[in-house]
Amino acid sequence: MNVRADAVRNRGLLIEVARDAFTHHKDATLGAIAKEAGVGIGTLYRHFPTREALIEAVYRTELEKLCDAAPELLRTHSPEDALREWMNHFIGYINAKHDLKDALQAVFALGINPFEHSRAKLVEAITLLLTPLGATAEPLDVMTLVVAVSQNDDEDQAGRLLDLIMAGILHGAETRHAGLRSAPPAPAPR
Secondary structure (H helix, E strand, O other), rough: OHHHHHHHHHHHHHHHHHHHHHHHOOOOOHHHHHHHHOOOOHHHHHHHOHHHHHHHHHHHHHHHHHHHHHHHHHHHHHHHHHHHHHHHHHHHHHHHHHHHHHHHHHHHHHHOOOOOOOOHHHHHHHHHHHHHHOOOOHHHHHHHHHHHHOOOOHHHHHHHHHHHHHHHHHHHHHHHHHHHOOOOOOOOOO
């Protein structure tokens, strides 16, 4: 393995171990994270000079995974199934972000806003998922609804609520398509 590939692997491994550490052991030390990842503390500091830099990288990596899932789901699922599955991923992401809340507070205390670009990236992913459906729903509205559903601790009810969101999205898409099909022909020019 070349040096660059090794560095990329180490960075990814550190982020993965840190995500687990910060969500399950709020006081996890950087030394413990490096040890668990099987790298030296110097390697950790080369990639992440501060604890806050590592926390921010964990958050951004989770966001990227979520947003990168949209095109992949569209390649492997029907548009409806892709959107519904992505909503499940989004709820998982929100729950992970909630688990990282204490760690993220340290990032905010330094004046860094890791959420700064989140909204735009999420809206872009949702737009990508809505487009093949011909849906008229506003991506930001869909995002807001899914965030609200994620606050529910009852998984069965959360699933039903996501089904209702999907029904509303699909109804809007069907209405739009039906309106386009049944529109009267344009009058002939005079």
